[in-house]
Amino acid sequence: MPSHSPAPLISLTWTDHVTGTKGYLVVDRLVRGVSSGGLRMRKGCTLAEVTGLAQGMTMKEALHFDADDTLARYVPLGGAKGGIDCDPRDPAAYGVLVRFLRALRPYVENVWTTGEDLGLGQDLVDRAAEEAGLVSTVQAVYPLLEDEREARRRLSDAFAVTVGGIGLDELAGGCGVAESTLAALDRAGVAHSGTRVSLQGLGTMGGATARFLSEAGLTVVAVADVKGTIANPAGLDVEALLAARDAHGAVERGALRAEDQELPGDAWLGADAEILVPAAVSYAVDAVNQASIRARWVVEAANMPVLPEAEALLVERGITVLPDVVVNSATNAWWWTLFGDVGPDAEEAFRHIRRSMRTLVDRVLERAAADGCTPRAAAHALATDRLPVMADRFGWYG
Incomplete structure (x- = not known):
């Protein structure tokens, strides 16, 4: 990973007060004040793993940035990732997920958009997010949308589409x-x-x-x-x-x-x-x-x-x-x-x-x-070329 930043902007460890389970959030970079990256759950997940994944998300977003495309509505976001050190098959896993999202609610509401990743399906993440009091796991991006209501309807309609079951x-x-x-x-x-x-x-x-x-x-x-x-x-x-x-x-x-x-x-x-x-x-x-x-x-x-x-x-x-x-x-x-x-x-x-x-x-x-x-x-070289352009256009943090 190119050294675009000396350290992640946010790196935190959460401890579940009920089970002692550890969870992690790393926000590597913000673009227009927002970052993107899924939430995984697996036994043995570590902060180092989540940090590497967040850096990878920064690269993925940068690789999809086209400075010359003035018609695209979507502008790539910053990179982030969440992880919980828990077996998703554990009967206690859902409660851990809800408490993790409840504890990190301010981050999800303001800077971290997330969704399914290893060990977690989107339906489960959405159900836990609702129980944790969140409007959506992508609500941090809503202020960037031209028409939030229409955008949410469009996404909901897309999630309802099935192909071959x-x-x-x-x-x-x-x-x-x-x-x-x-x-x-x-x-x-x-x-x-x-x-x-x-x-x-x-x-x-x-x-x-x-x-x-x-x-x-x-x-x-x-x-x-x-x-x-x-x-x-x-x-x-x-x-x-x-x-x-x-x-x-x-x-x-x-x-x-x-x-x-x-x-x-x-x-x-x-x-x-x-x-x-x-x-x-x-x-x-x-x-x-x-x-x-x-x-x-x-x-x-x-x-x-x-x-x-x-x-x-x-x-x-x-x-x-x-x-x-x-x-x-x-x-x-x-x-x-x-x-x-x-x-x-x-x-x-x-x-x-x-x-x-x-x-x-x-x-x-x-x-x-x-x-x-x-x-x-x-790929690293291409991302390294694009990150300064993104920084110049949108700033490092917001």
Whole structure:
């Protein structure tokens, strides 16, 4: 991460008075007084993790900033992130979530817009936010809207849209990951048909990514969840697996076909596939298990899934890592909708996401080729170029 700022603007640790659970909020940067970044819940979440994620959000927002686009209503925000050190399956987790949001209510109301992330679905976050006394988890951005009532109606309508039984809110990010993958394949002259994919995670991001890649003609040969890896060299029935998921993305094994195989949890790493998509937890690929990877591309659908030392070893082996700050940044689609650049329509949203993500991926890969560096380094360079422009135009804090 480029050193655009010596330290986060806000970094706090919260302790639940009932359970002793720790929670964290890091606001890395404000643009027009507001920051954006999801709220995750997982056992073992740390302040360092949340800090890294907040810095990544600053980069994602900067990468979607176009200083020459005077027609766009949405202006990228600052980066932030929240995290709670709790197993989301714990019966006490919902109460912890409500108390966290209640304690951090002043930040949500004024500077931090948030939503679902690892371990938390949007419906659950919205329910907890209402119980905590919040109008919305994105209310800090309302003063920036031209017509708040119309914007809220537009967003509500968009969240009500479903495609093939899955909400548009779940599909937006995965559409961006899939389009990033397809852009890389197209630049390399690799046909979609016959290209194989292995994914870790079939939750919100992984499930949507699997659907869009399958629809594009790629073959999903392996999917890992908390129960293990499901594999089939001839291709898995993605839609059947999506229909058999529980609220946390785990697949009911009764939905598997006779030819589908159940393998150990880490088998997804070494699957015979060209594309590897870590779409679940951070730090999934380390310096040891990266040796199992046979894919040509690792596409980071999750946040920070590949450790730096692992990425260096992958690069040495000729494997390209498409970084999270680029490929999973299509969650910005909701800002495009809220601000009015995109209406509450699935096809309009998908067109905008595909166009924006392909432009961004092409720009990053062109910069990487020109500078002789990795896509991550190229993305950092592009963000470094844009952050001072944003600061000059909007100020560092407000």
